[in-house]
Amino acid sequence: MxxxxxxxxxxxxxxxxxxxxxxxxxxxxxxxxxxxxxxxxxxxxxxxxxxxxxxxxxxxxxxxxxxxxxxxxxxxxxxxxxxxxxxxxxxxxxxxxxxxxxxxxxxxxxxxxxxxxxxxxxxxxxxGEPDTSFTRVFSSGLIAADPIKFNYELMDLVYRMNAMTVGIDEKFSMYATHVSKNLSIFATAQCTRDLEELACRQCLDKLSEIFSGSCKYHLDCYVLSSSCVLRYAVSEFLNLPVSLSPLVFAAGFLAAGINSNLTGGHGFLPRSKADVMLNQLPEKSGSPENRELTAGHLSTWPVIGGLNHFVLVKFISGGLTAG
Structure with missing residues (x-):
C-alpha cells in the first residue's frame, strides 16, 4: 500500500x-x-x-x-x-x-x-523533519458523561503536556489531571528525539488538532504519526500513581526551559530536569522550610510505577508546599 x-x-x-x-x-x-x-x-x-x-x-x-x-x-x-x-x-x-x-x-x-x-x-x-502525513487514530466508543467539561480539561491538559514535551531533551512527558472526584485523565506525548523544539511543537500541534476533532468527548484516544504520538485515557495505562499526591514543585519554568504558564495539574519530569528546576527556583518561590523539604526529598522520592528516572510534580504558581 x-x-x-x-x-x-x-x-x-x-x-x-x-x-x-x-x-x-x-x-x-x-x-x-x-x-x-x-x-x-x-x-x-x-x-x-x-x-x-x-x-x-x-x-x-x-x-x-x-x-x-x-x-x-x-x-x-x-x-x-x-x-x-x-x-x-x-x-x-x-x-x-x-x-x-x-x-x-x-x-x-x-x-x-x-x-x-x-x-x-x-x-x-x-x-529532523516533522512528519504527520501518515496518521492513525484509535479511539474508544465511550463518550464522557459531561462532554463539555471533559473536553475542556483534556485540551487544557494537552496544551500543558505539549509545552512540557518540546522543552526537554527526552521529548517525552506524562501528565494527569482530575476532571471530577471520580474521574481523572492520564496522558502522554512523545516526539522522536531527532526533532528540535520547533519541529516537535509543529508535530504535536497537528496531532492536537486531531484530538480536538476526532477524539472529541471520547474517554480514550491514541493518535500515531511518524514523528510524534499523543495518547490519553481515563484509566491509568503507564503504571503511574492514581492518587496524584506528590510534593509540590513550582516556579522557575522559564529558566529551566519550560513554559512559565504551566501551572495546575500534575506532570512527570526526568529527574535531571527536576534537579535543574529546583536549583533555579527563586527564593520567593517558597519558604526556606518548603524549599529544603522539596530538595531533601527529590533524590529520595520513591520509584513511581517503575519510573526510576522520573519524578511526579505538581505545577502551581507562587509557592512550594507539600501536596
Whole structure:
C-alpha cells in the first residue's frame, strides 16, 4: 500500500488498554510501501540499517542510522517510549526489527508501532523533519458523561503536556489531571528525539488538532504519526500513581526551559530536569522550610510505577508546599 496524507480512525477500545506483558507481543499498527523486487543492494541497506538501529536503541532507547549509496540508501529511526529503561526497550526493538521483515518483506518504506517502541525506515532522509502525513487514530466508543467539561480539561491538559514535551531533551512527558472526584485523565506525548523544539511543537500541534476533532468527548484516544504520538485515557495505562499526591514543585519554568504558564495539574519530569528546576527556583518561590523539604526529598522520592528516572510534580504558581 502507498502512504497518503489521509487520516484513518479506528474505534478499538481494547487497543488502548495494552498490558505490559503484551506491550510488544503484537504491533499496534504497521504500514509498508515502495515495493521492490529482488534487489540485493536495497535489501542489504535495509539489513544493515536494522542491525545498526537495534544496537543503538538497545543502548540508548533511540537510534538513527543509514546505509547505502544514492538510490540504494536506506534511512532508519527507532525509539522506545520515554519512560522505559533500556532493558525494557531492547526486547521491543528486537521484536520490531524481526517482525518488520516478515510484515514488509519487499518494502523500502516501512513503519511499525508497538506500545513500547516505534521503528521507521525509508529511502528519503527524514531526520529532523516533522512528519504527520501518515496518521492513525484509535479511539474508544465511550463518550464522557459531561462532554463539555471533559473536553475542556483534556485540551487544557494537552496544551500543558505539549509545552512540557518540546522543552526537554527526552521529548517525552506524562501528565494527569482530575476532571471530577471520580474521574481523572492520564496522558502522554512523545516526539522522536531527532526533532528540535520547533519541529516537535509543529508535530504535536497537528496531532492536537486531531484530538480536538476526532477524539472529541471520547474517554480514550491514541493518535500515531511518524514523528510524534499523543495518547490519553481515563484509566491509568503507564503504571503511574492514581492518587496524584506528590510534593509540590513550582516556579522557575522559564529558566529551566519550560513554559512559565504551566501551572495546575500534575506532570512527570526526568529527574535531571527536576534537579535543574529546583536549583533555579527563586527564593520567593517558597519558604526556606518548603524549599529544603522539596530538595531533601527529590533524590529520595520513591520509584513511581517503575519510573526510576522520573519524578511526579505538581505545577502551581507562587509557592512550594507539600501536596
Amino acid at each position: 502507498e502512504f497518503s496524507g489521509k487520516l484513518f480512525i479506528f474505534l478499538l477500545l481494547p487497543l488502548l488498554q495494552i498490558s505490559t506483558c503484551d506491550a510488544y507481543a503484537n504491533p499496534i499498527y504497521h504500514a509498508c510501501s515502495k515495493n521492490f523486487t529482488s534487489d540485493n543492494l536495497i535489501q542489504d541497506s535495509i539489513n544493515k540499517t536494522l542491525s545498526s538501529l537495534l544496537a543503538k536503541t538497545s543502548l540508548d532507547s533511540f537510534g538513527i542510522s543509514s546505509f547505502g549509496d544514492g538510490f540504494f540508501t536506506i534511512f532508519g529511526l527507532s525509539q522506545c517510549r520515554g519512560n522505559l529503561t533500556v532493558d525494557q526497550c531492547a526486547p521491543c526493538i528486537t521484536k520490531a526489527t524481526e517482525e518488520i521483515r516478515t510484515l514488509c518483506p519487499n518494502s523500502a518504506e516501512t513503519r511499525i508501532w508497538y506500545d513500547h517502541c516505534f521503528l521507521h525506515y525509508g529511502t528519503t532522509k527524514f531526520f
